[in-house]
Amino acid sequence: MTNLPSHTEKKLGLLIDLDICVGCHGCVTSCKEWNSTDDMLPLSDFDSYGDNPDGVFLNRVHGYEIDDGISSQTVHFPRSCLHCETPECVTVCPTGASYKRQEDGIVLVNPDSCIGCKLCSWACPYGAREYDHKQGIMKKCTLCVDRIYNEELAQEERKPACVLACPTSARLFGDFADPESEVSILSEKRGGMTLMESLDYKPVNRYLPPREKQSEKTENAINTFFASENGYVGRNQTQANNAGLDSFFTWLDDKLSSKNI
Amino acid sequence: MNPAYSVILFTVLSGAGYGLLAILGFSAVVGLVMISPAINLTMLVVALVLITAGLVSSTSHLGRPERAWRALSQWRTSWLSREGVFAVITYVPAVLLGIVWITEISPNLRLFTLFNVSSYLWVLGGAGSILSIATVICTGQIYATLRTIPAWYYLLTTPIYLLLSVVSGFVIWMFLMSLFGYKTEPTVILMGVFLLELALILKWVYWRYVDRSDFGVTKADAIGFASLTKVQNLEPAHQTKNYLMREMGYQVARSHSVRLRRFASWTCFIIPGLCLLLMLLAPSYQLIGNMTAVVSLFVGLLTERWLFFAEAKHVVTRYY
Numbered sequence: 001m002t003n004l005p006s007h008t009e010k011k012l013g014l015l016i017d018l019d020i021c022v023g024c025h026g027c028v029t030s031c032k033e034w035n036s037t038d039d040m041l042p043l044s045d046f047d048s049y050g051d052n053p054d055g056v057f058l059n060r061v062h063g064y065e066i067d068d069g070i071s072s073q074t075v076h077f078p079r080s081c082l083h084c085e086t087p088e089c090v091t092v093c094p095t096g097a098s099y100k101r102q103e104d105g106i107v108l109v110n111p112d113s114c115i116g117c118k119l120c121s122w123a124c125p126y127g128a129r130e131y132d133h134k135q136g137i138m139k140k141c142t143l144c145v146d147r148i149y150n151e152e153l154a155q156e157e158r159k160p161a162c163v164l165a166c167p168t169s170a171r172l173f174g175d176f177a178d179p180e181s182e183v184s185i186l187s188e189k190r191g192g193m194t195l196m197e198s199l200d201y202k203p204v205n206r207y208l209p210p211r212e213k214q215s216e217k218t219e220n221a222i223n224t225f226f227a228s229e230n231g232y233v234g235r236n237q238t239q240a241n242n243a244g245l246d247s248f249f250t251w252l253d254d255k256l257s258s259k260n261i
Numbered sequence: 262m263n264p265a266y267s268v269i270l271f272t273v274l275s276g277a278g279y280g281l282l283a284i285l286g287f288s289a290v291v292g293l294v295m296i297s298p299a300i301n302l303t304m305l306v307v308a309l310v311l312i313t314a315g316l317v318s319s320t321s322h323l324g325r326p327e328r329a330w331r332a333l334s335q336w337r338t339s340w341l342s343r344e345g346v347f348a349v350i351t352y353v354p355a356v357l358l359g360i361v362w363i364t365e366i367s368p369n370l371r372l373f374t375l376f377n378v379s380s381y382l383w384v385l386g387g388a389g390s391i392l393s394i395a396t397v398i399c400t401g402q403i404y405a406t407l408r409t410i411p412a413w414y415y416l417l418t419t420p421i422y423l424l425l426s427v428v429s430g431f432v433i434w435m436f437l438m439s440l441f442g443y444k445t446e447p448t449v450i451l452m453g454v455f456l457l458e459l460a461l462i463l464k465w466v467y468w469r470y471v472d473r474s475d476f477g478v479t480k481a482d483a484i485g486f487a488s489l490t491k492v493q494n495l496e497p498a499h500q501t502k503n504y505l506m507r508e509m510g511y512q513v514a515r516s517h518s519v520r521l522r523r524f525a526s527w528t529c530f531i532i533p534g535l536c537l538l539l540m541l542l543a544p545s546y547q548l549i550g551n552m553t554a555v556v557s558l559f560v561g562l563l564t565e566r567w568l569f570f571a572e573a574k575h576v577v578t579r580y581y
Contacts, residue, residue, distance in 0.1 A: 002338040018485075023496065052501055062580060063496025066486060074495060077484050079580060088408070094332035094342035113331050116324020119341055121508065122262070125409045125478075127577040130504045136324025193485030196478045196576070199408060207485045 002093045004086060008105035011177040012143055013083050013204035014163070015187055019211045021170040023061050023076030030165030031059040031080075034144060041111055044134035056130045058141040059162055071213060078171070080162070081128035081141035082195065082203030083107050089120035089129060089140075097138075105177075105204060106143045114138050125199055148173075176204050262410065263511045264570035267322040272400060273429075273562045275315025275348075276422070279393035280430020281308040282355060286393065289358065289386025298365035300441050305359050307437065308430070309352075316348060340406060344399035347392055354388035361385065397426040404569075411474040412573035417467050424463065425562065428456045432533060432558050436551040439540075445551075447541055454537045461530035464565065468522055476576045483579040494581070509575035513568075521568055529561025 035058060036042040045055035059080040066075050083100075087107050090098045097114035100107050109120075109129075114137040121129040121138060129140045144160035147153060157164065163171045174183035183206070186192070192206030285304050320326040333349065335342040361382060401419030408414050431453055435445050481490040502510075513521075536554035540547045 002335045054501060054503065057499070057503070060498040062484075062498040063494075064480075064484065065493040065495045066481075067491040067493070068487070069491075072491075075484070076496075079498070091338040092341065092403075092407075094335050094339045094345060095328070096331070096335050113328065114325070115328045115331060117322065117332070117341065118324075118508065119339075119403070121504070122407055122575070123409060125576045127505045127509070127580060131324065131508070133324075138324075195485050196482050198478060198482065199576075209486070 002091050002096055002098060004090060004100055005102040008085075008100070008102055008177070010104040010175045011083075011085070011204045012104045012106055012148070012174070013176050013183070013206070014080070014143075014160070015172040015174065015183040015192060015206050015208065016078055017170040017172070017208040018075050018077065019170075019208060020168045021061075021076040021078060021166075022168055023063055023074075024167060025061050026165045026167055027078055027162035027171060028057060028059050028061055030161045031141075032057060034147070034161035035139075035142070041132075041135055041137075043139060044132045046133070056132050056139050058128075058130070058139060060127075066210075073210060073213065075210060077207075078162075079127065080205075081107060081143075082126055082201075082205040083141075083143060085202035085204060087201060088123040092119045092123045094119070104175075106145055107140070108142055108145065109138050109140055111135070111137050125196055125201065126203070143173075176206070262570045262573045262575060263508045264567045265322055267318050269563060269566045269570065271315040271319035271322070272422070273315070273559065273566055274311050274318065276397060276400070276426035277429035277433060277559075277562075278308045278311030278313075278315060279351070279397050280426040280428065281311065281433050282351070282430070283390045283393040283427060284430050284434045286354070286358070286386040286388070286390030290383045290390065292383070296441075296443065298362040300437070302359060302362040302366065303441075304434065304437050305355065305362065307433065309355060309359075311433075312348075312351075340399050340402040344396060344403060347396040347399055351389065351392040351396055354385045354392065358382075358385045358389060394423065394427075397423050409576045410573050411476055411576075412471045413569075415467070415470055415474075417463055417470070421460070421463050421467060424456065424460045425565070428453075428460050429558055429562060431456060432537075432551070432554050435537075436555045439548045439551045444544060445540065445547065450537050450541050454534050457530050457534045457537070461526060461534075464526070464530070471572055476574070476579065478576060478579065480579050483576075498580075505577055506581060509577050510581060511571055513571040518568060518572055521564055525561050525564040525568060527561070528557045529565050532557040533561070 032043055032055075043056040043058065045053070047053050048055070059078060062077045062079060064075050064077055066073055083105055084107070085105070087098075087100060090100050090107060094117060095113050095115055097110045097112075098107070098120055099110070116131065116136040116138060118131055118138065121127075121131060129138050131137075132139050144162075147160060148158050150158060159173050160171075163173045172183050172186065174181040176184055176187070178184060179188075186208065187206045190208045190211075193209055194203055194206065281304065285301065285308060289301075320329050323329060329345075332342055332345045336346050398419055401422035404410070404413040404422075405415065405418035435449065435453060438445055479488050480492040482488050484492065486492065533554035536550045536557070540550040543550075
């Protein structure tokens with residue numbers, strides 16, 4: 001049924017910390033691995049080892065350079081389904097294959113009734129849905145619904161594969177409807193961000209912004225300190241300014257790097 | 262957006278078919294040009310062939326065409342489902358109209374013996390007309406309600422779909438009339454010219470809108486940062502194109518689109534309009550003039566529809 005539930009008992013989702021994500025793509029591969037080998041239909045691949053590899057992924061990590069006018073920094077940005085509260089990917093579905101669960105808010109596709117019209121992927125602003133050419137149906141993040149309630153797994157393993165795989169614990173899984181949950185508290189404390197809020201899809205997943213970096217003042221102080229300690233003012237002028245042991249190493253470094261050894 | 266040929270063919274062919282059926286139904290209601298049941302039947306068959314060819318073409322866009330029937334279930338929320346429902350229901354009055362006309366041609370067949378359906382002709386015609394228009398409106402609404410694609414999320418998207426459907430049906434209707442040797446009334450011809458040029462104006466307004474349309478969200482909004490933060494691509498998420506980039510990231514060069522818009526304006530609206538005027542001035546050239554109008558119109562419609570998809574940008578491209 002493509003009518004959205006007026007209320008979901010839980011709002012399960014992910015809290016992704018952009019401050020500590022290192023862009024290792026571990027979540028991407030573990031997602032692909034879990035969703036290709038368990039009960040679910042595999043995420044198809046084409047030409048895997050050829051010149052033009054292609055395949056279905058439910059999670060991707062983009063790398064951006066962010067400049068807010070004061071400083072610039074690298075941000076690794078994992079992108080997957082945000083399990084929106086008002087997902088238009090569900091309401092546009094002509095078959096009822098797409099649905100949002102009342103009990104936990106997870107947005108799913110029923111692979112047995114999807115006709116592969118791709119309209120849901122057109123309706124999603126976040127690129128969360130991909131078409132599987134081999135099976136002729138749409139695929140999307142299930143929040144590892146086959147893990148999180150799986151009683152055959154140990155309690156600590158009942159989390160989405162991407163969350164378990166993250167080596168820096170940049171991904172947290174929890175219930176955003178519960179104000180006492182870890183994700184709610186952290187999101188509240190660190191200003192969890194919503195993507196494209198103005199479109200009003202009401203995404204459940206939140207992103208924690210990078211923590212404020214050292215101020216310009218501190219950075220300047222550090223630069224001055226190192227400049228006075230090492231006489232370091234830039235590679236081109238090193239020979240003229242250095243003295244003692246430092247200049248010996250600089251000389252050695254220059255000699256070694258100018259020769260092709 | 263990727264201009265899928267199956268969908269382009271569907272919207273153009275079925276659009277024309279529903280337009281023709283709407284006009285045929287309308288003429289049955291007002292009893293205006295009920296020339297002969299044989300001609301009416303021929304027109305009905307042409308309309309149904311166009312509609313069916315388009316619908317069949319649209320199912321080839323599906324990953325699982327054998328499950329297409331499931332698309333009739335979610336009419337409460339989905340315009341695509343509503344389109345499917347109306348498309349199927351439209352066949353009912355259309356086929357009944359056909360049976361009435363077959364009975365009129367050969368009364369011995371006695372397809373309706375219980376009651377005289379012929380006296381309900383206006384009901385069938387009206388139903389066929391309204392359902393055809395409803396189907397086309399649903400088609401337009403599928404696109405006009407997608408907030409992710411500003412070029413389609415626009416007041417004129419559905420009216421243009423409807424107008425182009427009616428116009429193409431109208432030109433075919435006039436052509437079939439000419440084919441059967443009937444002289445088209447000058448007022449009818451002028452009506453055709455008016456509709457064609459009205460469509461041209463609306464299309465130009467639409468193109469001007471497309472040129473100015475904007476996502477309303479920046480790259481920074483897409484990743485949750487303050488709108489004015491400068492965000493540049495650093496490391497791609499994947500090295501080869503994926504489904505999103507092929508389906509949603511289709512791009513057409515600005516110079517190409519200007520040329521194609523000009524081509525579509527001429528072939529879809531101006532040349533057919535001139536052909537109709539030629540019919541008015543030189544009635545002896547009616548058939549050839551009308552035929553040229555039909556051919557040019559369809560070339561134009563296919564170009565216009567290709568542009569409708571190719572020029573539409575999807576907000577997911579903000580991530581790439």
